[in-house]
Amino acid sequence: MTKSYHVWTLSYDRLPKELHLPYILTGYRQPYKPWSYYVISLFHVHNELLNIWTHLIGCVLILFQIYYYHGLYSAEGSELRFTVIGFGTCCFITLFNSAIAHLLHSKSSHANYVIFMYDYVGVVCWGFGTAILALYGVSSHKMYEWVHPNYMLVQLLWTYFNFINICFSKLWYGHDLASKARKRMIVGGISLQGLWNFTPWFPRYFDCYYDTGCQLSSLNHITIVCISFIVMTLAFVLHQPERTWPGRFDIIGQSHQIFHVLVIITMCLQFRALYIDHQLKVNIHCKPEVQELLISILLLNIACIFTIYILSGTVKRKLGTKSK
Template structure:
């Protein structure tokens, strides 16, 4: 018990906001900032110290483990012959792991310098583009009804790549051009807005699954409603910085919006996995799952293409914006 209490004490090797460069400050976070320009080992050891990034690191790392556990649990609930559902769940889980683990690593190291901060955050945004990309695939081949499936089947892979790229470019440019703390709320709103098209694209197919299916079950409605509430909550937490924006200093270490954003994201991923099991177990004649034959090789290639294009854009942003922006910092 004493060791737990000792760990819960704020790490002495941290700074107050007045001693932190403007670009690295967080709205409503007054203390707990780690030092800049320290050895890499300093940041690795900080995993086990209490500062304002500790739970940002652990929530996504433990979230990745929770998603893996639920994938295994869902496999136990699926009929062994449901190979399509299993393959799609594996691909979705890979997308979740990319998102969660990338974010966890970035939160661990981004305080090292301005350059590392911007590179790390942009890498994190690549993960941000991958999660809805995987969600769209999951819903297309299991959740959509026949009308929606046939309407976009021929262009779905290309459309999904384009939306993922637009999402990445939107959040990246917002970060690079609205980095000052006084513009953080505007930046968060713009970043959330860059994913609105993706959200509508996904939400429409959820709507069609829940309300246009003649024999929709209450369990399906529950998963759709639960996922919608969580996704909206994620956007609200991310954009409005609640509660730390309104009570500065009270949630520096535990309880600020980004930590809750991570937790809600993991809950949404788990609900999506469980929703697939429900859909497969009770699917009716109007479900894409009955008719679709996803080409898994093509879907994996589309993920590789998205990652490749994102990294190409990242390299341009580093050369044209990040290096000049951090050259004298």
């Protein structure tokens, strides 16, 4: 179609408040259209277009990372290929779910709530994947032996409850990403889960500091991942540059697009960190069980999707409308 996005889309004041994005004034797709309209919007200009495509391209990139690194580890007979499968699967789910959510959520207020809960499955799945990487990729030997028996089970439960936390943050405070209370719930829950992810590998910094033969720079590959997580989080919470210049970054340059790019960069840095530790032979103690990891990922996704089904009724009651 040759119509400009100004004709094909709407401004924020013509939409239900649940469909508003912080400081984004124009470029909204029309609500209450057939699902095919939103699928076709993949090839139209609107304020979610880059959010969709960054993650779709990211999915392809992650599949390449899995293929590339799995081949390297397999050629050496390393069991870390199973870490790549588990972690990579979680990364792919995260990006795919987000792409679908940004593609379809504009249909209605009810669809926005339910579809973004589907997105949250991906959000927590990446947290679970990071836990897989932490234990079966970059952990210290002593901490691995100590936490290994129960670490993934605790992480599985923690991840699910974090999903519940994020869902309720939306149910209580709506889709307003600028809400400070909602941000505290989301960032707080994810940060607490992240602290548990620190457990297997953070002691490596202390061990290196007190080891005269070790330099902290040898852990730069892990430190860079941590810095990337911090920068990514800042992009999510600050809403810059659109907060300072509302309306100027509606289509290109908004913070959520930057956040998506940083997510993909962080994932790639995580793959890199695993491989550097493999080259340094400091993770030879890691013995991932691919069947256990994949079953855990499957159970997590089933539990989350079943929870969405239950909460969809609560969403209808909250909005006081029927699903379109």
